[in-house]
Amino acid sequence: MRYPIAIESEDETHAFGVVVPDLPGCFSAGDTLDEAIQMAKEAIELWLEVQIDEGGDIPEPKSITEHQANPEFAHWIWALVDVDPAILSDKAERVNITLPARVLRRVDEAAKSRHESRSGFLARAALATLRREAS
Template sequence: MRYPIAIEPGDATHAYGVVVPDLPGCFSAGDTLDEAIEMAREGIELWLETQIDAGGGIPEPKAIAEHQANPEFANWIWAVVDVDPAIISDKAERVNITLPARVLRRIDEAAKSRHESRSGFLARAALATLRNEADKVGGK
């Protein structure tokens, strides 16, 4: 998944501040622009891991242009952090599944268009389905 990040420019005495608009409360910082982006990746992974452990869903990232329209981020630097949801799990487990070739091709195309691995795409899709089912049971 590719999450846009907003980076507040730093200077000689202030670090670069990072906000992940799609993930409420997810923020980070770094002394350099490169460090700020890398720290944002770690922050996103931790946020997603915490959300999954709590039984929550993973928000879909919005387009950078949508966030740039927010005056709160005027004059901020924008970047995109690519995170594979499959690596968030504390333990990877190999499974053997059988799917029609046509379905597998569609999965691979969808994963590629989102810059995800097949495993990451399937994990995200499964978690979204589980979240939707939980919302229906909970009356949301």
């Protein structure tokens, strides 16, 4: 998947600013053009992960030509950022973990009381922890 990014040229006091028009609120910056593009890729991946975690929709990218018609982006530089579609996958993967028996019992009790599977409970708890740490 390739998302167009609009890059505002740097000046003596500002870095290159980046906006991802297809992803509301997704923006980034970099001291060099290459760094701005790399930081945009990270911002896009994080934006997509949060949308998926929160059950939101993933917008399809529009063409650069469509975005160039927007006067807000007059004189901006355009680039495309490749995003690996695998990061969008919610396909279940089997993993092998080791937990102390007493922890596993507590996990199973908590999952059962919430009418969840062990895997579902652990996934939800992990995502909640990651969201708290990100904010």
